[in-house]
Amino acid sequence: MTAPEEDPDGYFAPSLAALCERFSGSVLGVVEDTENGHRRYAGLADLACPVVSVARSPLKDPEDFLVGQSVVFSTEALLRGRGDIPSGRPALVVGFGKLGSSIARLLHAKGVHVTVFDIDPVRRAQALSQGFTVARDRETALAGAGLVLCATGALSLRGEDFPHLRNGAYVATVTSSEDELDLDGLPNVYSRADAGEHITRYQTTGHYFYLLNEGNAVNFLHGASVGPFIYLVQAEIVAGMHMLSRGDLAPGMHEVSATDRAAIAATWLNYFDR
Structure with a gap:
């Protein structure tokens, strides 16, 4: 199976069904981290695979x-x-x-x-x-x-x-x-x-x-740098990929659990808030 794919701005949304059909059994899903991409995927009548969105996470x-x-x-x-x-x-x-x-x-x-x-x-x-x-x-x-x-x-x-x-x-x-x-x-x-x-x-x-x-x-x-705060979002993206790698998510929109977000924030604070 291929790794989950991060898709900023939802560029895969129009071709998602075709991709999943072409690579049937190989696409685990998509992790999306932008509001624009979230809207594109949420606006599809049917999603061919699970999409984990971190676009509206409080960690963003x-x-x-x-x-x-x-x-x-x-x-x-x-x-x-x-x-x-x-x-x-x-x-x-x-x-x-x-x-x-x-x-x-x-x-x-x-x-x-x-x-x-x-x-x-x-x-x-x-x-x-x-x-x-x-x-x-x-x-x-x-x-x-x-x-x-x-x-x-x-x-x-x-x-x-x-x-x-x-x-x-x-x-x-x-x-x-x-x-x-x-x-x-x-x-x-x-x-x-x-x-x-x-x-x-x-x-x-x-x-x-x-x-x-x-x-x-x-x-x-x-540069558009946001300093170490970007690691909060990146960690949630990794958590989303982990969710997809389990292979038990149904097609549709999903998000990382509040428990996992709290763990990410606590780990980040332990490292950066010293």
């Missing part, structure tokens, strides 16, 4: 917070490279999940006025309770934002959304351009040109905006 919370820090750091570094800063630019955070809420709080701490847009009414209520302005519609929010950070793990901006961006707005994402941005749908009247290191200027008559890192995760430009 420290990583998500620190990734939010690195996103804000990298965004600010790119702006400063052009002689600009986030302060004074109203920011829009699209998506108020773990990453989006972390980014919103960190921007607020830097004195940036933050507006949040999320399609989930529960998350909108959470954002409002934390003191953020909550946008009622996407177009109005985009028109008022000088900095747009996309953190949904899904499609944040459609092709028709880009013309609504405020002139000179910066756009950054926390995942990849193919997940967050429909750049192929951007009206073909826009031309593109380099506007600095890892910054692309999109322009048409009367309108322009800047895209950071070609729409890919901006924090990867500076």
Whole structure:
């Protein structure tokens, strides 16, 4: 039997059934550690094998917070490279999940006025309770934002959304351009040109905006390091692989037990919290 496979972002999801059929008896299952991948697998009508997801584990919370820090750091570094800063630019955070809420709080701490847009009414209520302005519609929010950070793990901006961006707005994402941005749908009247290191200027008559890192995760430009906290997630991935190696899980979504998570956290604390 093959080893269980870790699949960040759920790229195997569309072909999972075909893979399991092609390698019948050899695929133990999949371990998924991203929210985007979790959604892709959970959205399948039938799973051909077990999928152990650590995407929504509480052990990922420290990583998500620190990734939010690195996103804000990298965004600010790119702006400063052009002689600009986030302060004074109203920011829009699209998506108020773990990453989006972390980014919103960190921007607020830097004195940036933050507006949040999320399609989930529960998350909108959470954002409002934390003191953020909550946008009622996407177009109005985009028109008022000088900095747009996309953190949904899904499609944040459609092709028709880009013309609504405020002139000179910066756009950054926390995942990849193919997940967050429909750049192929951007009206073909826009031309593109380099506007600095890892910054692309999109322009048409009367309108322009800047895209950071070609729409890919901006924090990867500076290492995206989260220090030893990554070992919490990696240990849970190993625990998920161990679950699959037993061969007794039915096809479907699974997660590591609370008991195993507590053991991982206790071991981590014993080593790093000295």
